[in-house]
Amino acid sequence: xxxxxxxxxxxxxxxxxxxLCPYCDFNSHVRETIDQGAWRDGLLRELEHYATLVPGRxxxxxxxxxxxxxxxxxxxxxxxxxxxRELFLADRDIEITxxxxxxxxxxxxxxxxxxxxxxxxxxxxxALDDAALSALGRTHAVSEARTAIATAADIFERxxxxxxxxxxxxxxxxWMRELDGALELTRGHISVYQLTIEAGxxxxxxxxxxxxxxxxxxxxxxxxxxxxxxxAAAGLPAYEISNHAAPxxxxxxxxxxxxxxxxxxxGPGAHGRITLNGEIRATRQHRAPEIWLERVQEYGHATQDExxxxxxxxxxxxxxxxxxxxxxxxxxEFTRRISKRPADVFAPAxxxxxxxxxxxDWRDDGFAATPAGRQRLNAVVDALLNxxxxxxxxxxxxDGPNL
Numbered sequence: 001x002x003x004x005x006x007x008x009x010x011x012x013x014x015x016x017x018x019x020l021c022p023y024c025d026f027n028s029h030v031r032e033t034i035d036q037g038a039w040r041d042g043l044l045r046e047l048e049h050y051a052t053l054v055p056g057r058x059x060x061x062x063x064x065x066x067x068x069x070x071x072x073x074x075x076x077x078x079x080x081x082x083x084x085r086e087l088f089l090a091d092r093d094i095e096i097t098x099x100x101x102x103x104x105x106x107x108x109x110x111x112x113x114x115x116x117x118x119x120x121x122x123x124x125x126x127a128l129d130d131a132a133l134s135a136l137g138r139t140h141a142v143s144e145a146r147t148a149i150a151t152a153a154d155i156f157e158r159x160x161x162x163x164x165x166x167x168x169x170x171x172x173x174x175w176m177r178e179l180d181g182a183l184e185l186t187r188g189h190i191s192v193y194q195l196t197i198e199a200g201x202x203x204x205x206x207x208x209x210x211x212x213x214x215x216x217x218x219x220x221x222x223x224x225x226x227x228x229x230x231x232a233a234a235g236l237p238a239y240e241i242s243n244h245a246a247p248x249x250x251x252x253x254x255x256x257x258x259x260x261x262x263x264x265x266x267g268p269g270a271h272g273r274i275t276l277n278g279e280i281r282a283t284r285q286h287r288a289p290e291i292w293l294e295r296v297q298e299y300g301h302a303t304q305d306e307x308x309x310x311x312x313x314x315x316x317x318x319x320x321x322x323x324x325x326x327x328x329x330x331x332x333e334f335t336r337r338i339s340k341r342p343a344d345v346f347a348p349a350x351x352x353x354x355x356x357x358x359x360x361d362w363r364d365d366g367f368a369a370t371p372a373g374r375q376r377l378n379a380v381v382d383a384l385l386n387x388x389x390x391x392x393x394x395x396x397x398x399d400g401p402n403l
Contacts, residue, residue, distance in 0.1 A: 006275065010084055011212045012043060014069035016017040018103075021137040022202035023164075025193065027269035027287050028067045040076040042296040044083050046266045046285070049301040051087035053070055054264070054274055059088035061095040061253035064118075070100035074109055078116030095158075095252040097122055102140045102148030113154050117355040120251075121152045122191075123161035128178050149185045158249065160189035165223050166215050167195050172222045179227065183234050188249035192227055193242045194220060205251030220265055224375055241324045241374050258325050260318045260337060263300075268292040268302070277306045281339070315345060315388065320381050328361065328368020342367060350387035354380060 008155045017028045062084060081096060096119040098113055100106050103161070110121070127133050127147045133140065140148075145161075152159040153290060165175045168322060182190065195214060197203050206212035214220070228238055236244040240258060245253065256263050265283060269292075272283040284305040287293045295302035315338055322329035329366035334342050343351075354360035359373035359380050 006057055006262060007060045008054055008088070009063070009253050009261070009263040010047070010059060010071070011086075011253075011263055011265045011267075011270055011272070012047075012062065012064045012080055012289045013066060013265070013270040013285075014064060014070055014072050015067040015268045016189070017066065017068045018101075019103070019125060019137065019139055022206070023136060023198070023256040024201065026067065028044075028083065029289055031289070036073055036076065036294060039072070040079055043076070043080055044300045045296050047080065047083060047264075048087065050264045050266065050272070050283075054262075054278065057088055057262075059084060059090040061092060061097070061254040061256065063096075064098045066099055068101050068106075068124075069098055070109060070113070072105040073306060074112030074116045077113055077118060081117040083272075093119075095120055097251065097253055099124065100148075100152075102145045107148055107151050110151060110155050119156065119158065121156045121159040122251075123148055123159065125149070125161040126164045127167070127310070128163070128181050132170070135168065135334050136164065146185065153187060158188060159183075160191060161189045161357075162193065164193050164195050165227065166220045166363055168212055170223075172219055172226060175223050176226055179230055183230075184189075186236065188236075189243070189251065190231065190236060191243050192231075194224060228371065237326075239326055241377060255325075258321050259333070260373075270386060273309075278316060282307055282313075284310050287395060311338060312388070317383055319384055321376060323369045323381060324374075326368065326374075327364050331364065332401060333364045334347050334366070346384050347387035350383055354383060370377075 008069055013027065015029050016031055016034060017026055019030060020028055030101055049286065062081060064072075064080075077098065084090065086381055096137050098118045099122045100110070101115075101124045113121075123145075124138075125148075126136055126143050127137055128145065130142050131147075145348065149159075149161060152161075161182075163178070165179075179192075197207050197212075207214075217221070231237065231244040235246055238244050239250050243254065245251075259274070262274050265275065265285060268285060268289045269287040270285045274281050274283065282305070283303055286295060286302040286304045292302040296394070296397070307399070318329065318337055322334075329342070331342055338345065351360065351362055354361050354373070359370055359376065361368045361370055369380055
């Protein structure tokens with residue numbers, strides 16, 4: 001059984017940036033020179049390697065992420081897109097997204113990317129305030145951001161942009177003013193992320209020194225709730241905890257992750273999940289750009305890890321991803337992936353407590369985090385996963401302080 005005919009998505013990682021942002025823990029690197037031809041050939045070779053493992057699959061989307069993939073030549077993106085169409089079954093109008101930053105150099109290339117086949121742009125705006133952009137380590141100004149959004153709107157029928165809120169010193173009122181300004185620029189989709197401090201980043205070290213302080217928990221919660229209300233009223237309801245879209249404008253590629261479906265990961269540090277012979281395998285490519293390229297040139301791929309995922313890991317990943325969606329997790333899909341019904345996996349007492357606390361919607365056809373549950377999603381997920389081996393969930397209380 002090679003699971004031929006199933007849907008699959010493709011993620012392509014371009015690891016290079018002009019500079020590194022102090023909050024970012026993605027696999028990003030700064031290099032003075034890049035052998036563009038070698039990198040194009042490397043991406044194509046690794047793509048061809050993985051295509052041999054999943055023949056006959058229907059390709060549903062391509063996503064160029066990074067790093068800053070808009071720094072690659074449009075011809076490189078075009079070569080990957082063309083080869084992917086040759087290797088897989090693909091509809092003419094599959095979603096092909098490219099992440100881009102709003103600098104003047106990259107804007108000049110957007111026409112080239114559109115001609116290469118990219119049909120959706122995701123802009124890393126992050127803030128509509130010059131002081132905040134500087135604090136976040138961004139290299140663009142608000143004026144460039146606005147120009148980039150206008151350019152994207154002229155070239156691409158579908159585009160989105162990212163904003164970060166709950167930044168140091170930000171108040172709920174200030175965020176509401178910024179979000180109102182963003183709505184004037186939005187068309188169909190926006191991603192809004194609450195700033196989190198990731199271990200190993202400059203922000204993490206600054207916070208440990210006491211030099212960085214985020215808004216308190218009450219202000220962070222207020223900003224989250226205000227964001228949900230304002231964007232829903234504007235016709236952009238949340239379909240995922242940080243992503244809002246008009247109906248039909250959701251990111252098809254990201255829905256692949258959240259629905260826990262198969263995807264290939266190509267490029268340094270890229271992860272993949274592929275079903276082979278009825279088993280779900282996790283793949284991970286080598287993180288270091290130069291080592292990745294050397295291994296691809298020698299072996300045709302730079303796979304660092306490949307393993308069949310055990311049932312406990314499958315359950316954890318499916319729950320962590322699926323509960324981010326407002327629609328939650330379909331019971332039939334859960335059973336297909338895990339070979340057990342949700343009610344047979346999690347302790348009834350935990351389910352009842354989460355439902356009673358107002359954090360979980362449990363139905364015969366599936367389960368979902370409520371709006372209150374999504375606001376404390378890590379705790380809801382932990383409670384469910386910890387209940388797999390227990391009939392009760394120690395520490396879980398109905399009024400919710402632990403959640």
